[in-house]
Amino acid sequence: MEFSSKLLENAVYEMSQLPGIGKRTALRLVLHMLKQPSEQTMRLTNSLQHLRNDIKFCSNCHNISDVALCEICANPKRDESLVCVVEDIRDVMAIENTGQYKGLYHVLGGKISPMEGIGPQNLTIPSLLNKVKEGIVKELIFALSSTMEGDTTNFYIYKQLEGSGVKTSTIARGISVGDELEYADEITLGRSIVNRIPFENSLKSS
Numbered sequence: 001m002e003f004s005s006k007l008l009e010n011a012v013y014e015m016s017q018l019p020g021i022g023k024r025t026a027l028r029l030v031l032h033m034l035k036q037p038s039e040q041t042m043r044l045t046n047s048l049q050h051l052r053n054d055i056k057f058c059s060n061c062h063n064i065s066d067v068a069l070c071e072i073c074a075n076p077k078r079d080e081s082l083v084c085v086v087e088d089i090r091d092v093m094a095i096e097n098t099g100q101y102k103g104l105y106h107v108l109g110g111k112i113s114p115m116e117g118i119g120p121q122n123l124t125i126p127s128l129l130n131k132v133k134e135g136i137v138k139e140l141i142f143a144l145s146s147t148m149e150g151d152t153t154n155f156y157i158y159k160q161l162e163g164s165g166v167k168t169s170t171i172a173r174g175i176s177v178g179d180e181l182e183y184a185d186e187i188t189l190g191r192s193i194v195n196r197i198p199f200e201n202s203l204k205s206s
C-alpha cells in the first residue's frame with residue numbers, strides 16, 4: 001500500500017495491529033475519522049488513554065475493574081464460598097447476564113498452553129490456590145471453554161486441590177465441545193451453572 005502521507009501510513013499501521021482489522025479496513029476507519037469532527041477522535045484517544053492508565057485488576061478475583069476491589073467481590077450479598085473459575089472478563093459478563101449465579105469469580109487471564117509457553121505461573125492460578133488455602137472457598141466451579149487447553153487447566157487445578165476438601169464441579173456441557181463460553185446463549189449457560197456436575201464425573205465421561 002503506497003501512502004502519500006507518513007502520518008496517514010502510521011495511523012493505518014497502528015489501527016491494523018488490532019485483531020480482525022486488515023490494512024484496507026484500517027485505511028477505511030482512519031479516513032472515516034478524518035471526515036468526522038476532530039473532537040470525536042479526541043474522545044476516542046482520551047478514553048483509550050484513560051483505560052490504559054487507570055484500569056485496575058480486582059485484588060481478589062483479578063477481573064477488570066475501576067476500583068481495587070470489584071463490584072462483585074465487594075457485594076456482601078454474593079456467596080464467597082462459591083468461586084467460578086473463568087478465563088477472562090467476557091466469561092464473567094456472560095455468566096452475570098444469566099442472573100443465575102450468586103457466587104464470586106476467579107479470572108485466570110488465560111488457559112494453560114504448553115504450545116504457547118503459558119504455564120500456571122503465567123496465570124492467576126497461584127493466587128487461586130492461595131485463596132483456597134484460606135479456607136473460605138467451599139466449591140470451585142470450572143467454567144473454561146471445553147478446548148484441550150481448557151481441560152488441561154481444569155485438570156491441573158483439580159490435581160493441585162486434591163486432599164484440600166474443596167468441592168470441584170464443572171458446568172454441565174450442554175454447550176457443545178469447542179464452543180467458547182461467551183457465545184453460549186443465556187438460558188443454556190444459566191441452566192448449565194445450576195445443573196453443574198461434580199468434576200470427577202466429567203473425567204469419567206471423556
Ligand SMILES: [Zn+2]
Nearest residue numbers: 058061070073
Ligand atoms: Zn473481584
